[in-house]
């Protein structure tokens with residue numbers, strides 16, 4: 610099966626935990642969705658696919674932007690996240706494009722050829738074992754004048770929301786094995802040269818990659834401890850913390866609290882996220 614490790618990952622504890630916290634994640638990642646939508650400014654009434662749609666918050670935002678007469682198909686491999694997305698669609702009443710969700714691997718699913726105008730994704734395209742084959746497959750679904758628009762993370766060191774806590778817990782971690790920087794995962798597309806190469810090899814043209822910084826706010830909370838708890842339950846930091854013993858985890862946590870004190874005010878830890886806005890044409 611393609612992307613077996615990711616299938617397991619997003620259907621296991623991580624997917625369940627994200628689904629439970631999806632309202633928080635939706636608020637946290639909303640600025641990235643807005644930046645991406647501003648960049649691609651989708652025309653009303655078009656048909657789109659949201660790749661790796663997760664809990665669907667940005668699927669609904671995209672559907673509102675496209676408006677009635679259009680459609681958005683949210684695809685994902687994670688059952689817990691899709692079930693959250695389906696609930697969200699039931700409870701959202703507005704003049705929006707038709708929304709449907711489908712559990713499938715976006716890299717291999719046989720989409721109807723030449724059937725959509727836009728391939729869209731907020732942080733859902735960095736997890737393919739074979740990204741060139743995945744994007745080539747997705748490209749078939751685009752109409753001849755269709756476009757691709759997604760956002761992905763820039764390098765970890767530029768992302769305060771991961772770099773500051775990471776520096777704070779580093780001395781508590783076992784020696785880290787050097788990973789392939791392009792291995793499937795949130796930072797696989799950190800190098801823009803690699804992203805261009807993948808998309809061009811998949812057949813896309815006119816690739817444009819623009820840096821953008823977005824606010825990442827953890828909270829609201831009654832105290833910094835609660836805000837830092839949210840942060841240390843999110844993404845790769847959560848994974849690193851989970852592997853520590855209870856005692857060391859507690860000390861690492863206090864280290865993060867201390868490091869983020871200057872960023873805490875009004876119940877929020879305010880950090881920044883460094884992303885690429887990527888667009889291309891069929």
Ligand SMILES: C[S@@+](CC[C@H](N)C(=O)[O-])C[C@H]1O[C@@H](n2cnc3c(N)ncnc32)[C@H](O)[C@@H]1O
Pocket residue numbers: 612615619634638660661662663664665666667684685686687690713714715716730731732733734736737
């Ligand atoms: C970081 S989450 C982003 C979710 C959502 N786009 C958001 O911004 O809230 C990545 C999502 O990609 C999905 N995903 C990973 N590999 C996938 C694949 N091959 N096909 C479809 N979805 C995939 C995961 O299940 C997960 O929901």
